[in-house]
Amino acid sequence: MIVLGLLAACSATPPAEQTIRDHYFYGGLAAFHEDMHAEAARQWQRAAELGDGEAARNLGHLYRQGLGVEADGHIAAAWYQVAADAGVISADYNLGMLYMRGGPGLPPDPDEGLKRLGKAAQAGFPPAKAELERLAAAPAPPVATPAPTVAETAPAPPPAPAPPAVSEPSPLRMQIGSYRTRAAAEQEWKRLRLKGLTPEIIANRVEGKGLWYRLVAVGPAQAVEAFCASAQAKGMSCWSRTR
Template sequence: MNPCAKLRYFLPLLALGLLAGCSDAPPPMQTVRDHYFYGGLAAFHEDMHPEAARQWQRAAELGDGEAARNLGHLYRQGLGVEADGHIAAAWYQVAADAGVISAEYNLGMLYMKGGTGLPADPAEGLKRLGQAAAAGFIPAKAELDRLAAPPPPAAAVAAAEPPPSAAEPPAAEPAPLRMQIGSYRTKAAAEQDWKRLRLKTLRPEVVANTVEGQGRWYRLVAVGPPEAVEAFCGSAQAKGMSCWSRNRRNPVAK
């Protein structure tokens, strides 16, 4: 090989090595995974569910745990793919193995209720919920507490209801909750996603965060009344979006 040919061969490798060594640049494979993950997210927001499934499957095959969890949502609900409880459980398992704690909770709920072609398995469901609760996922602990609590007798419920009184002091205003909606590579992307969501009862916060090995990310956080936060989280998770409030989990990011 002549010297010029050698230079053409090694120059791209040298440039790639320099890029990987830069503290602000994510690893090349992370960039590829992000490409497919956010492509799937954009397709999902446009109700292009088959394309979202295709993009997320590619990201999951490259090791993206959050993409695997989102695929589990699609197969559980039959969005863009044929509903299949077994495949949903398999993708949730991939996500859980990748360290996505919420996927362990999703597995627990799937086994508790069953899915398309997947019979309910309460014993396995309780096991998975227990693992998620032990890892600090608050919805899992709340579900275990709910399942463990005996239903109160009807008479006790009636007796516990206090009679209305004009002398009762006004209820204290509930403290606002902080809900993380997602993580983004740029502040502009986070602000653009907030405009798209149009959450009039909540106010946004964009928090810069440096992730080791991945550079700077920007977390989009919504702040507002607990009922507004919980309502949005419920609707977001039903659509397969990542969402958590501070009374649920501390870090589906997107």
């Protein structure tokens, strides 16, 4: 039998500024999951301006996809950079993918993209490591070269660099959805049966919508990314947080 409820508070009361940041961050999540994208952008921008790096990363998502704001690759990159500077590992991955593929008004920059992916992989972010491995395994495009003369010899290729060591990723917190009642959130957790993750249900008041209950899954990055991959395959978004 799964016992649901808030995780026990084992630490001291957080400072008031962090409480305010969390209010805006989770208010943005609740708004996003209700398809109130403009409201999510407003809440996350307020949290980011108060120093919340993960809110800045989520703003990057919105500007990259044009959800609730006008799509703009340059603004998306700027918010991802703010998040990366704040120590959000996944933001380096998002920035790397944005540079690899380009975005609205932002041309691709593969060199910068590989640099960012390498930084995220070295910090222990599994999707970045997987992307680098995929790129390394992809066949290189053929390059036409003139036939060597008798005096020319083909130099031996340099040895491949050793892959960077990666450390264990930090646990993640991922919002699954927001619900009108606690019972609905509990029922959703029982339905999903997510292995390796612990549930957390948090009451949150959304402006103009009243009291909602957020269902958050807490656990190792591998379990969170596995769920995210499944969700994205179904056209759903996945939003995680390291604390």
